[in-house]
Amino acid sequence: MTxxxxxxxxxxxxxxxxxxxxxxxxxxxxxxxATRIFGFTADEALGQTLDLITxxxxxxxxxxxxxxxxxxxxxKYGTTLxxxxxxHRDGRSLSIAFSVSLLCDAAGKVAQIVAxxxxxxxxxxxxxxxxxxxxxxxxxxxxxx
Numbered sequence: 001m002t003x004x005x006x007x008x009x010x011x012x013x014x015x016x017x018x019x020x021x022x023x024x025x026x027x028x029x030x031x032x033x034a035t036r037i038f039g040f041t042a043d044e045a046l047g048q049t050l051d052l053i054t055x056x057x058x059x060x061x062x063x064x065x066x067x068x069x070x071x072x073x074x075x076k077y078g079t080t081l082x083x084x085x086x087x088h089r090d091g092r093s094l095s096i097a098f099s100v101s102l103l104c105d106a107a108g109k110v111a112q113i114v115a116x117x118x119x120x121x122x123x124x125x126x127x128x129x130x131x132x133x134x135x136x137x138x139x140x141x142x143x144x145x
Contacts, residue, residue: 011029011031012031012032013032014031014033014116015033016033016116016117016118017030017031017033017034017036017037017038017115017116017117017118017119018031018033018034018114018115018116018117019031019034019045019050019114019115019117020103020112020113020114020115021049021050021112021113021115022111022112023070023110023111023112024049025049025050025051025063025066026047026048026049027045027046027047027048027049027050027052028046028112029046029114030042030045030046033117034117037088037094037096037117037119038052038053038086038087038088038089038094039088039089039090040052040053040089044089050062050066052087053086053087054086054087055085055086055087055093058084058085066113069100069102069110069113070110070113073102073104073108073109073110075100075102075113077098077099077100078099078100078101078102079099080099081097081098081099082097082098082099082100083095083096083097083120084096084098086117093121094119094121095119095120095121095123095124095125096117096118096119096120096121097117097118097120098115098116098117098118099115099116100113100114100115100116101113101114101116102114
C-alpha cells in the first residue's frame, strides 16, 4: 500500500523548527515551530540570511562551516546534534540543538541546507543551575573535611 504524504502538512505540523536556506544562506522555508521558537514570522524570516538567528560573535565561524558544507557536500551534523546559542526576535539568547540535512540539485551539488531545530534553553538553564548547586555542595563538603 502506497500512502500519499503531504509534506507541507508534515513540515508545518512538526514540533521542531524546520528551516531551509539556500546556497547563500538565505532562508527559503520557515515553519510554524520556527516562529514559535525564534519569534519571527515566516514573512519576517523568508528572504533574510541566517544572521537573523545567529549571534554576531558566532557568525564568522558559522559562515565558514556553511561555505565548506556547500562546497563539499559533507557535514557531521546530519547524525550529530550541534548545540549552539541563537537569537530570539526580542533579543534574548536561546540555547538550541539541531541537525541538518543536505538537499542536492539534479547534478548532485548541495543546493540547500535543512536545519531541524529544537529549543533547549529551559533544559540548559536547569542543567546549569544543577551544576552550580553541585559545585556549592562539593565546596561545602571540602570545607568540612
